[in-house]
Amino acid sequence: MSDVTITVRGENEARIAPERATIHITVRAEGHERSDVVERAMRLAEPVRTSATEQSDAGAITEWTSERLAVRAERPWNDEGKQLAPVYYASIDFTATFTEASELSIWATEVSSWDGIEIGWVNWHLTPQTRADIEREVASSAVGVAVQRAQAYASALGLGTVTPVEIADTGIISRGQPSSPQMMMARGAAFAASADSAGPVMEYEPEDIVISATVEARFTAS
Numbered sequence: 001m002s003d004v005t006i007t008v009r010g011e012n013e014a015r016i017a018p019e020r021a022t023i024h025i026t027v028r029a030e031g032h033e034r035s036d037v038v039e040r041a042m043r044l045a046e047p048v049r050t051s052a053t054e055q056s057d058a059g060a061i062t063e064w065t066s067e068r069l070a071v072r073a074e075r076p077w078n079d080e081g082k083q084l085a086p087v088y089y090a091s092i093d094f095t096a097t098f099t100e101a102s103e104l105s106i107w108a109t110e111v112s113s114w115d116g117i118e119i120g121w122v123n124w125h126l127t128p129q130t131r132a133d134i135e136r137e138v139a140s141s142a143v144g145v146a147v148q149r150a151q152a153y154a155s156a157l158g159l160g161t162v163t164p165v166e167i168a169d170t171g172i173i174s175r176g177q178p179s180s181p182q183m184m185m186a187r188g189a190a191f192a193a194s195a196d197s198a199g200p201v202m203e204y205e206p207e208d209i210v211i212s213a214t215v216e217a218r219f220t221a222s
Contacts, residue, residue, distance in 0.1 A: 002222070003220040003221065003222045004154070004157065004159060004220065004221050004222065005165070005218060005219070005220055006150045006153050006154060006162060006218070006219045006220070006221060007173065007216065007217070007218045007219075008146050008149040008150045008153065008216070008217055008219070009146065009149075009170060009214060009215065009216050009217075010142040010143055010144070010145035010146025010147070010149060010214070010215050010216075010217060011142055011145060011212065011213070011214045011215075012138050012139075012141035012142040012144075012145055012212065012213055013138060013210055013211065013212035013213070014134055014137065014138050014210070014211050014212075015208040015209070015210050016126060016130070016134060016208060016209050016211065017206065017208055017209075018124035018125060018126065018206045018208075018209055019099070019125070019126050019127050019130060020062065020097050020098070020099060020124070020125050020126065020127065021097065021098045021101060021104050021122050021123070021124050021125075021204065021206065022095055022096070022097040022098075022122065022123045022125065023095065023096055023097075023098070023104060023107075023108060023119070023120070023121075023122050024093065024094070024095055024120030024121055024122075024123075025048065025093070025094040025095075025096070025111060025117060025118065025119060025120060026091055026092070026093050026094070026117075026118040026120060027041055027044045027045040027048060027091060027092045027093075027094070027116050027117060027118075028041070028089070028090070028091045028116050028118055029041040029044060029089075029090045029091075029116055030087060030088060030089045030090070031087070031088060032085055032086070032087060032088070033088070034071065034073070034088045037071070037088040037089070037090045038069065038071060038088075038090050040090070040116070041069060041090035041091065041092055041116070042069065042092075044114070044115060044116035044117070045066070045092045045094075047114060048066075048094055048111060048114075048117070049066060049094075051107070051110070051111065052064040052066075052094065052096050055096070055098075055103075055107060059099075060098060060099065060100065060103040060107070061096050061097060061098055062097045062098070062099060063096075063097050064094065064095060064096040064097065065094065065095045066092065066093075066094050067092060067093040067094070068092075069090060069091075069092050070090065070091050070092070070093075071088060071089070071090045072088070072089050073086045073087065073088050073089070074086065074087050074089070075087070101204050101205065101206055104122070104204055105202050105203050105204050108202040108204070109202045112202060119202070122204055124206045124207075124209065125209070126209060131211070134211050135211055135213070138211050138212065138213045139213040139215070141213075142213040142214060142215045143167065143215055143217070146167070146215055146216075146217040147162070147164070147217070147219075150162045150217065150219040150221075154219070154221035157221070159221040159222060160221060160222060161221065162219035162220065162221045163219060163220050163221065164217065164218075164219055165218045165219060165220055166217065166218040167215055167216070167217040167218070168215065168216055168217075169214070169215060169216070170214040170215060170216050171216070172216065173216040173217075173218060
């Protein structure tokens with residue numbers, strides 16, 4: 001009996017609790033005098049820098065960044081169609097990476113009450129080493145699933161042990177052209193703001209990060 005070619009797909013995924021949370025914060029100021037707007041933005045940003053440094057020294061923040069001051073001008077129109085004097089907008093973007101969601105919530109609640117502060121999104125992620133380790137384990141398990149599936153097909157046909165011929169990310173074998181490997185999918189986090197006598201409290205509840213891998217493999221059996 002000639003060799004039989006068996007083509008299968010193997011999948012695997014892992015769910016891991018986030019190890020890091022990076023919050024994005026923007027300091028904004030606006031007005032009709034450029035120099036005043038720039039000075040105000042710089043002044044409003046200083047407490048953020050000081051607080052981020054203190055949190056970093058305490059170990060709550062692993063790293064933080066501050067972008068350059070950005071300034072733009074717009075000339076609005078009034079109801080009569082007349083263009084008015086320029087309005088200047090200044091902004092400074094910050095990011096801060098926390099190791100604990102509770103520490104992030106406390107800091108975001110405090111900072112959000114400051115003048116000129118805009119709280120942005122939170123990116124939940126793993127450390128580079130953890131992500132690399134998990135991706136390797138998930139990919140290896142996906143290959144194992146493909147081998148087991150191919151062997152099940154071979155056994156059902158009364159054939160012997162399968163021999164690997166080709167393995168690739170999903171889509172490459174079946175369509176004959178490269179495709180993006182399905183290697184990871186990071187889910188977001190729930191956010192809630194509760195109000196009490198002390199004011200609004202920001203609470204961040206991270207969801208698991210899902211890392212997945214799908215492979216296609218071709219085997220022969222006789």
